[in-house]
Amino acid sequence: xxxxxxxxxxxxxxxxxxxxxxxxTRFKDKKDETVISVSGLTPSAARYSxxxxxxxxxxxxxxxxxxxxxxxxxxxxxxxxxxxxKDRQYWPLVMPVSMIMFPAALQAIFxxxxxxxxxxxxxxTVLLIATWIGRYANWWIWTGFPFTEGVPSQALAGALLMDxxxxxLRNSLFTSIIGGFAFGFVFWPSNYxxxxxxxxxxxxxxxxxxxxDMIGYTFPRSNMPEYLRIIERGTLRTFxxxxxxxxxxxxxxxxxxxxxxxxxxxLFASQATFLKNSDVVKSFMGIKSSVAS
Amino acid sequence: xxxxxxxxxxxxxxxxxxVSHAAAHGERAQEPYLRTRTVxxxxxxxxxxxxxxxxxxxxxxxxxxMQDWPDAVTPPDIVFLSSISPxxxxxxxxxYLNGEPxxxxxxxxxxxxxxxxxxxxxGRTPGSSHIHPSISIKxxxxxxGPGQWVNISGEAHSFAFPIKTMTGLQIExxxxxxxxxxxxxxxxxxxxxxxxxxxxxxxxLILPRWLVLQKGREDLLISLRDTGxxxxxxxxxxxxxxxxYVRASAEYPYNVPLQxxxxxxxxxxxxxxxxxxxxxSATYDVPGRSMRLATQITxxxxxxxxxxxxxxxxxxxxxxxxxxxxxxxxxxYPRDLIAxxxxxxxxxxxxxPGETKEVRVEATDAVWELERLVSFLTxxxxxxxxxxxxxxxxxERVIAEMGGPIVPVFTELK
Numbered sequence: 001x002x003x004x005x006x007x008x009x010x011x012x013x014x015x016x017x018x019x020x021x022x023x024x025t026r027f028k029d030k031k032d033e034t035v036i037s038v039s040g041l042t043p044s045a046a047r048y049s050x051x052x053x054x055x056x057x058x059x060x061x062x063x064x065x066x067x068x069x070x071x072x073x074x075x076x077x078x079x080x081x082x083x084x085x086k087d088r089q090y091w092p093l094v095m096p097v098s099m100i101m102f103p104a105a106l107q108a109i110f111x112x113x114x115x116x117x118x119x120x121x122x123x124x125t126v127l128l129i130a131t132w133i134g135r136y137a138n139w140w141i142w143t144g145f146p147f148t149e150g151v152p153s154q155a156l157a158g159a160l161l162m163d164x165x166x167x168x169l170r171n172s173l174f175t176s177i178i179g180g181f182a183f184g185f186v187f188w189p190s191n192y193x194x195x196x197x198x199x200x201x202x203x204x205x206x207x208x209x210x211x212x213d214m215i216g217y218t219f220p221r222s223n224m225p226e227y228l229r230i231i232e233r234g235t236l237r238t239f240x241x242x243x244x245x246x247x248x249x250x251x252x253x254x255x256x257x258x259x260x261x262x263x264x265x266x267l268f269a270s271q272a273t274f275l276k277n278s279d280v281v282k283s284f285m286g287i288k289s290s291v292a293s
Numbered sequence: 294x295x296x297x298x299x300x301x302x303x304x305x306x307x308x309x310x311x312v313s314h315a316a317a318h319g320e321r322a323q324e325p326y327l328r329t330r331t332v333x334x335x336x337x338x339x340x341x342x343x344x345x346x347x348x349x350x351x352x353x354x355x356x357x358x359m360q361d362w363p364d365a366v367t368p369p370d371i372v373f374l375s376s377i378s379p380x381x382x383x384x385x386x387x388x389y390l391n392g393e394p395x396x397x398x399x400x401x402x403x404x405x406x407x408x409x410x411x412x413x414x415x416g417r418t419p420g421s422s423h424i425h426p427s428i429s430i431k432x433x434x435x436x437x438g439p440g441q442w443v444n445i446s447g448e449a450h451s452f453a454f455p456i457k458t459m460t461g462l463q464i465e466x467x468x469x470x471x472x473x474x475x476x477x478x479x480x481x482x483x484x485x486x487x488x489x490x491x492x493x494x495x496x497x498l499i500l501p502r503w504l505v506l507q508k509g510r511e512d513l514l515i516s517l518r519d520t521g522x523x524x525x526x527x528x529x530x531x532x533x534x535x536x537x538y539v540r541a542s543a544e545y546p547y548n549v550p551l552q553x554x555x556x557x558x559x560x561x562x563x564x565x566x567x568x569x570x571x572x573x574s575a576t577y578d579v580p581g582r583s584m585r586l587a588t589q590i591t592x593x594x595x596x597x598x599x600x601x602x603x604x605x606x607x608x609x610x611x612x613x614x615x616x617x618x619x620x621x622x623x624x625x626y627p628r629d630l631i632a633x634x635x636x637x638x639x640x641x642x643x644x645x646p647g648e649t650k651e652v653r654v655e656a657t658d659a660v661w662e663l664e665r666l667v668s669f670l671t672x673x674x675x676x677x678x679x680x681x682x683x684x685x686x687x688x689e690r691v692i693a694e695m696g697g698p699i700v701p702v703f704t705e706l707k
Contacts (some may be wrong), residue, residue, distance in 0.1 A: 218385055
């Protein structure tokens with residue numbers, strides 16, 4: 001197997017040549033039957049492998065939903081947590097840089113080991129589902145905050161583009177350069193579509209505020225004073241009101257490197273490595289040491 | 294086995310059933326030097342303590358930023374006026390600091406000066422909520438004022454917060470506006486993702502693909518049809534991203550960025566009449582729960598002044614023999630923060646203009662323990678602070694800051 005995941009289909013004729021339909025493997029597509037056939041699994045083993053698939057999917061969904069959600073909450077929590085933190089400079093920058101990590105690692109694991117171009121999409125999907133569960137359970141049921149205050153971001157657009165780049169180019173480096181950049185770059189426009197109403201202007205106490213500002217102000221987070229929000233501090237003003245696109249482009253640039261780094265971390269983490277037990281450890285497990293035996 | 298499971302379930306149910314809602318916010322856990330030497334609230338008034346859902350009430354008052362600000366606390370260079378409640382059980386309608394709008398933070402507040410706040414709040418969640426005014430200080434966190442129980446009656450679902458945008462859009466409820474739009478987009482993205490995932494999950498997945506890949510037959514796993522599907526999905530995604538952005542920009546052309554910044558506000562005018570207080574000695578009788586102060590008070594005003602109250606950490610020790618001091622207690626002030634035994638003085642006679650008088654002040658009450666204030670004895674600098682309120686015969690009130698080192702006395706109760 002090519003460890004970096006590069007490779008191309010040579011001919012579909014091989015598929016037909018290798019096809020040897022087996023019975024009762026639950027896959028009706030001829031190509032799927034071919035895969036089962038070439039894999040060497042018996043019909044019974046193929047059926048159990050499908051059960052194994054279900055278990056793996058369940059495990060991946062639950063484990064990574066929790067892991068990615070925790071990771072995002074710990075690294076960029078407030079930016080994703082509150083609608084009045086979703087500014088046009090830092091939010092489009094910090095969110096994708098953090099959000100790309102697990103999807104990139106999952107993409108590497110799924111692609112290199114199974115040639116499945118779905119890792120990034122899986123990561124972004126389970127993250128969004130877990131986030132909404134958190135918003136509903138923690139923010140609404142438990143503490144009574146209105147949903148509008150905790151509308152989350154989504155990274156699905158970028159994740160899908162990253163997976164599409166992978167299946168078309170089948171190269172981790174080019175996926176980093178094009179897919180990674182796309183992940184960071186489309187974060188702002190793909191989320192602005194959903195959140196645009198929250199930036200409508202209102203007049204409050206003689207000052208202009210966005211609806212997002214008003215939501216955060218009206219429904220108090222007791223220990224979240226206004227000064228904690230990090231809103232457009234820096235020197236990107238040269239670009240006038242286009243500051244978001246500058247942030248988006250910079251996010252894309254950073255995501256190139258983040259993707260490659262986490263792709264490699266994903267591969268490293270998915271290695272099955274066995275260490276030889278020492279005699280002491282063996283003795284703990286009731287195994288006689290080689291010296292004693 | 295079944296019996297054990299039933300017992301375990303019963304214990305779990307009993308545990309969950311026994312969990313009660315948090316009633317307050319741990320304000321007593323704040324270290325005493327934070328509560329006695331930073332922000333002293335006074336004249337705090339709740340316009341109502343029983344409100345209905347959607348009914349407004351006001352929380353007003355003043356606070357003094359203590360001159361003897363502890364080194365361990367960041368100076369109040371950037372502050373934010375806020376209310377503290379158990380979650381958003383109340384809605385915040387308007388806030389003012391010295392009459393200036395206080396939606397944003399303030400910079401440059403002065404130590405030793407007074408500020409007046411006003412908050413317009415609205416009942417949101419039925420129940421009894423402990424509501425405090427608070428001053429959040431960047432670098433130090435929120436410093437809370439006296440908390441009062443506010444009973445909110447009515448139905449939670451009847452709460453709505455209407456607002457009108459500058460573009461003329463009338464929003465019926467700020468709690469739900471834009472939510473369906475955002476959720477709709479998220480569902481649309483999830484639908485695309487689900488379609489792409491289903492495209493692959495329907496096929497042989499983990500073991501067969503791994504085995505085939507081990508045999509070098511990648512060509513069986515990724516076909517040109519798959520690549521074509523990927524290109525189509527990519528096109529759909531790009532159309533959704535940029536089409537959605539263009540549409541949102543056209544639909545909301547007058548959007549504004551999040552607003553943030555610092556306001557500045559001048560302190561309240563300093564009182565022309567004032568006193569100087571020198572704390573000669575201060576002790577805290579640990580078993581007696583009594584703070585005893587030996588003070589030297591100089592009246593630098595033109596009217597004789599009588600000591601009416603010692604307030605610190607929102608607790609009020611009143612000179613119960615001075616009617617004007619007793620009349621100054623707002624009926625809405627939390628009763629648990631008014632010391633029952635009051636303030637004892639070595640001399641009740643007024644301090645005349647220009648006179649310097651030595652007065653022994655004794656503030657004794659179990660509230661020191663209840664409010665967990667005696668742990669100031671274990672602070673690194675073991676100091677206390679507070680405000681002494683003095684009254685002239687014409688009712689004029691003079692507020693003077695006092696404080697200094699304090700020494701614990703571990704005498705035995707007799």
